[in-house]
Amino acid sequence: IVVTQSPATLSVSPGERATLSCRASQSVSTNLAWYQQKPGQAPRLLIYGVSTRATGVPATFSGSGSGTEFTLTISTLQSADFAVYYCQQYSNWPGTFGQGTKVEIK
Amino acid sequence: QVQLQESGPGLVKPSETLSLTCTVSGGSVSSDSYYWSWIRQTPEKGLEWIGYIYNSGFTNYNPSLKSRVTISIDTSKNQFSLEVRSVTAADTAVYYCARFWDWLDPWGQGTLVTVSS
Numbered sequence A: 001i002v003v004t005q006s007p008a009t010l011s012v013s014p015g016e017r018a019t020l021s022c023r024a025s026q027s028v029s030t031n032l033a034w035y036q037q038k039p040g041q042a043p044r045l046l047i048y049g050v051s052t053r054a055t056g057v058p059a060t061f062s063g064s065g066s067g068t069e070f071t072l073t074i075s076t077l078q079s080a081d082f083a084v085y086y087c088q089q090y091s092n093w094p095g096t097f098g099q100g101t102k103v104e105i106k
Numbered sequence B: 001q002v003q004l005q006e007s008g009p010g011l012v013k014p015s016e017t018l019s020l021t022c023t024v025s026g027g028s029v030s031s032d033s034y035y036w037s038w039i040r041q042t043p044e045k046g047l048e049w050i051g052y053i054y055n056s057g058f059t060n061y062n063p064s065l066k067s068r069v070t071i072s073i074d075t076s077k078n079q080f081s082l083e084v085r086s087v088t089a090a091d092t093a094v095y096y097c098a099r100f101w102d103w104l105d106p107w108g109q110g111t112l113v114t115v116s117s
Helices: none
Strands: A003-006 A009-012 A018-024 A032-037 A044-048 A061-066 A069-074 A084-089 A101-105 B003-007 B018-025 B035-042 B046-053 B059-061 B069-074 B079-084 B093-101 B103-107 B111-115
Touching: A003 A084, A009 A018, A018 A032, A018 A084, A018 A101, A032 A061, A032 B103, A044 A061, A044 B103, A069 A084, A084 B046, B003 B093, B003 B103, B018 B035, B018 B093, B018 B111, B035 B069, B035 B103, B046 B069, B046 B079, B046 B093, B059 B069, B079 B093
Parallel strands: A009 A101
Antiparallel strands: A003 A018, A018 A069, A032 A044, A032 A084, A061 A069, A084 A101, B003 B018, B018 B079, B035 B046, B035 B093, B046 B059, B069 B079, B093 B103, B093 B111
């Protein structure tokens, strides 16, 4: 399954809302996760099952969608949120990742 | 809190075997609730899932790498390991280990492995 993220780069001002998109080449039902990666660090799980936040993830992060179209929304961007975000499907083996969306400071 | 740490050589010669170990602390690789996984990341291909292992020794590999990869587990040391044979420059990557149950969490910090003579 090919996973495609858009846009590649998103320029957002602190305090604003960011909306990231993820599309799968075929239905993955609700078997989709989102990860955040900062420079020099490993990816960190944010959301699994499309919309369930991982432990410690603030409520400013929310996920939605099903089938082939998914969205990660960061409601109010904080300085710590500027990073690269990846979606990953785990419906079929091997699970596959999108190429990432970089959220940068505008 | 479970933590994972990769270890192994940072430089491997072409055609040789890349070997990495992941040491788990704060949890057990013998757990019946999780699998243990290896993922790699390159600027060209992004994140690529290599494979995973269960405490029984059951493994599943990415078909793109299956012929060159072995993942093993040592429950007595609370570790699991990765071997990639016949490496080329295309195997240069940051290698991560992670706990796996559909999604990957947590991840180790990653280790850069460069394939070069």
